[in-house]
Amino acid sequence: xxxxxxxxxxxxxxxxxxxxxxxxxxxxxxxxxxxxxxxxxxxxxxxxxxxxxxxxxxxxxxxxxxxxxxxxxxxxxxxxxxxxxxxxxxxxxxxxxxxxxxxxxxx
Amino acid sequence: xxxxxxxxxxxxxxxxxxxxxxxxxxxxxxxxxxxxxxxxxxxxxxxxxxxxxxxxxxxxxxxxxxxxxxxxxxxxxxxxxxxxxxxxxxxxxxxxxxxxxxxxxxxxxxxxxxxxxxxx
Numbered sequence: 001x002x003x004x005x006x007x008x009x010x011x012x013x014x015x016x017x018x019x020x021x022x023x024x025x026x027x028x029x030x031x032x033x034x035x036x037x038x039x040x041x042x043x044x045x046x047x048x049x050x051x052x053x054x055x056x057x058x059x060x061x062x063x064x065x066x067x068x069x070x071x072x073x074x075x076x077x078x079x080x081x082x083x084x085x086x087x088x089x090x091x092x093x094x095x096x097x098x099x100x101x102x103x104x105x106x107x
Numbered sequence: 108x109x110x111x112x113x114x115x116x117x118x119x120x121x122x123x124x125x126x127x128x129x130x131x132x133x134x135x136x137x138x139x140x141x142x143x144x145x146x147x148x149x150x151x152x153x154x155x156x157x158x159x160x161x162x163x164x165x166x167x168x169x170x171x172x173x174x175x176x177x178x179x180x181x182x183x184x185x186x187x188x189x190x191x192x193x194x195x196x197x198x199x200x201x202x203x204x205x206x207x208x209x210x211x212x213x214x215x216x217x218x219x220x221x222x223x224x225x226x227x
Binding site for chain 1: 142144151152153154157166168169202207209210211212213214215217218219220
């Protein structure tokens with residue numbers, strides 16, 4: 001199975017800050033990388049697929065990059081609604097696996 | 108509007124069985140692959156099963172293989188997960204998720220989740 005490792009596990013930031021979350025795959029997954037946002041008590045929401053393509057309705061302050069084994073999710077200017085937990089997921093091969101999550105908290 | 112509504116979660120004893128359902132609306136259900144993803148309390152996300160739009164092929168995570176069965180009824184626009192031989196470690200919120208097949212597989216719509224608690 002492909003292991004996905006996110007860092008950091010948690011991060012504190014303020015409204016207006018720029019935040020970057022990284023995700024590393026245990027083997028090359030090309031661009032088969034997706035990012036999800038989850039708020040407490042809610043289902044995950046797809047933010048980015050194919051490493052960098054924004055899902056419809058996701059604000060442009062969110063961006064993704066990377067290929068192979070190393071990927072990043074960046075939020076350029078944090079808004080109050082961005083404080084949540086973020087997960088990366090590889091869809092290169094089954095079983096599809098998720099990172100352990102990064103909790104973005106308000107400083 | 109795309110909607111997925113999960114149901115069927117309950118408290119069940121170890122070794123017991125449960126059937127989860129996911130009712131779909133707002134899209135052509137028979138054209139989409141579907142998945143089940145679970146989340147143990149306070150933990151991360153775990154993909155557990157996939158079913159193609161036609162019902163075959165089907166795939167499972169090792170953690171549930173041989174115990175869980177995914178199925179679908181395209182006429183009823185519904186997805187199911189039959190869960191047998193339940194264990195304490197199966198305690199989780201279970202989500203159905205629609206497969207988006209554009210460039211790479213992803214899950215673009217999710218149900219609200221249904222809680223399964225396995226405990227005596």
